[in-house]
Amino acid sequence: MNFLIILITFFLMEGITWLIHKYVMHGFLWTLHRDHHDHSTEGKMERNDYFFVIFAIPTIALMYYGTIKNFNAYFYIALGITLYGMAYFFVHDIFIHQRFKILKNTKNPYLLAIRRGHKQHHKHTHKEHGECFGFLWVPIKYFRMFFNKTKA
Template sequence: MNLLIVFATFFLMEGFTWMVHKYVMHGFLWSLHRDHHDHSTDPPLEKNDYFFVIFAIPAMALMYLGSVNDFNFLFYIGVGITLYGMSYFFVHDIFIHQRIKFLKNTKNPYLLAIRRAHKQHHKHINKDDGECFGFLWVPIKYFKLYFKKEKA
């Protein structure tokens, strides 16, 4: 049952992340997210990186509260959020933005679709008119670009 809670939380985080990205990061906290869309500089850290801390606090609190007496569902929700955050860091910061050069020349269609959708998201430098707010699941048209079988 605990593993199911972790997997369900991880899965539900995709929808939560989409909503936060669209309505919070591109909304009232645009001041923290703006530098992530500014292509004129490439600093090692951005104001946008504060979101890692903002999202880690509830996960740590849930793991703490869920482990105080006996490990309960709150702990496993916190684990699911943490695993999602780790996946986000790996895919978004390391793979997509190449903060650490890794998988730069991948031929994996799924990873290429995610990279393309994110690039489409970044073509908008202001908070309006954005698209592709998801992380692990992006619009099907990007998957079709890379999963389409080549014709002879």
Template sequence: MNFLIVLITFVLMEGATWLIHKYIMHGFLWALHRDHHDHSNEGDLERNDWFFVIFAIPTIILLYWGVRNDFSAVFYMGVGIFLYGMSYFFVHDIFIHQRIKIFRHTQNPYFLAIRRAHKQHHKHIDKHEGECFGFLWVPVKYFKMYFKKSQ
């Protein structure tokens, strides 16, 4: 049952991420997210990196609360969010944006589709008229582009 809670939470985080990205990061918190699109930051960190802190706080609270309550379901929800956050870090920051220069030459169609959709998202440097707000699931047309090539 606990594994199921972690898995469901992880999957639901994709929808939450889409909503947060479209309506909050490209909405009233655009001031924090803008430098991720226009590359106006100087140095290794962006104002956008504050979102890691913002999203870590509820995760830590859920984990703490769940431990204090004998590893209740809340703990496993926190684990699901934590695992999603780690996935986001590895795929978005390391693979897509190459903050650490590894996995540059993949031929995996799934990862190529995600990278392509993210590039489409970044072609818009303002907060309006964006596309591809998801993370692990992007519009099917990007998957079709690369899965056809691999067959």
């Protein structure tokens, strides 16, 4: 049952991430997210990196509360959120934005579609008119961009 809680939480985080990215990061907290789009701090820490702390605080609280209550469901929810956060860091910061230079020349269609979707998202330097706010779920059109590009 605990594994199921972790798995469900991990997948629900994609929808939650989409909502937070679209309505919070591109909404009232745009001042923290802006430098991630305009690249004004290229190669350095960004104000956008504060979201790591903002999202970690409730997760740590859930984990703490879950442990003092004999490892109840809150602990496993926090574990699912933590695993999603780790996946996010690996894919977004390491793979897409190349903070560490690995998987730079991948040919994997899924990874290339994620990268393409994120590039489409970043072509907008303002908070309006954004697209592709998700993270692990990739809309079909970005797979099509990859396959049409390789056929040309």
